[in-house]
Amino acid sequence: MEKSSGMTMERLEALLEAYGAEPARWPDAERQAAEALVSRSQEVRLRIEEARRLDLLLAEAPLEAPSAMLTARLLAARPRQLVASPVSPAVRTSSLGRLLGLLWPYGSPAFPAGAVLASLVLGIVTGVGVSSIVLPQEHAMTTVAPAELSGEPGGEIISLALAHTSYPEDWTQ
Amino acid sequence: MAITADYAFGDKVALAAARVPALQKMGTVLEQASDDALLSLVGAGDQKACEVLMRRHLGRTLAVARRMLGNGADAEEIAQEVFLRVWTHASRWEPGKAALSTWLHRVAMNLCLDRLRRKGMVDIDAIPEPLSNEPGPHENLERSDLARQIDAALQALPARQRAAITLVHYQGLSNIEAAGILEVTVEAVESLLARGRRQLRIALAEEASSLHIGIRSGRSE
Known part of the structure; x- marks a missing residue:
């Protein structure tokens, strides 16, 4: 039995059966020893011829290149560059920035913040405006009549006539 | 006025000409970049990196599917699915953890074996037609x-x-x-x-x- 650095004829035949005649396909760890045995053995030549014949046949198997349509479809589906956020990285990395990011994960928090501020201003302006409205004169007299007229004779009657609620009993008499 | 316009046009041409070597250099750099580097660019939406990655790996990925399925159309579907997964996972790719080539082979092979299993290993369409006598x-x-x-x-x-x-x-x-x-x-x-x-x-x-x-x-x- 011919042997080269641990490589036996049986093992070499097994390599040819599994990997074919091309040493590049043989296992790295056994390639050198197998090649050494091949160079010194005449009887292995027939086996190599058989293996090489099948290798050559297998090389004839059809193979197509990627079509232009496949390449175009993949390019169309590639990841797209996201639009850069106007928020500075410093803001995003600060704790306030992270909190804002949780509350408003859709980009800059300036937009919702502006909306909230505008609502506040509108509310304050409206409130102040309503409180400064001057009521009509006759309505004002209705509200102050009991205080002004309570000390005068017939004040109760006037108040009653003005339907003031501080004299409900009188209203029933 | 005309002189100014011509001068401005000349400037633009000179600027464009100056950018050509820079772009060529960038293309060369991309062609020589590692798969890991390309994937990080792909994750950021770089079209050129996608093109280079496809040139490098799409043919071999398609070949796996073609050998396994024996059908060009099915093979393209598998190759497309593999690369759509690359696009999806590119931004989360961990450099140095695995070789992209091995990952592509694994995904392509698993998709092929799944497809063959679903078809019950026998698909009339996948069997090559008998030899024709066409002239x-x-x-x-x-x-x-x-x-x-x-x-x-x-x-x-x-x-x-x-x-x-x-x-x-x-x-x-x-x-x-x-x-x-x-x-x-x-x-x-x-x-x-x-x-x-x-x-x-x-x-x-x-x-x-x-x-x-x-x-x-x-x-x-």
């Missing part, structure tokens, strides 16, 4: 017929044997890499290869006997 140049016809015979013999193999031959013989992976992808031992890969080649040798005996080869040169005479 044409004699040599081309012979070559085409031989290719079809070999394709038919490959498709007739059990899927696992075909997978081992695809990965080791056609894709040039080592037995260790193939074992990792197929999730079997190296010995099992070797057994699959030996059984597959034995079956191919029987199926293609007639074609092999008509093939004259030179042992010393290793090429057809």
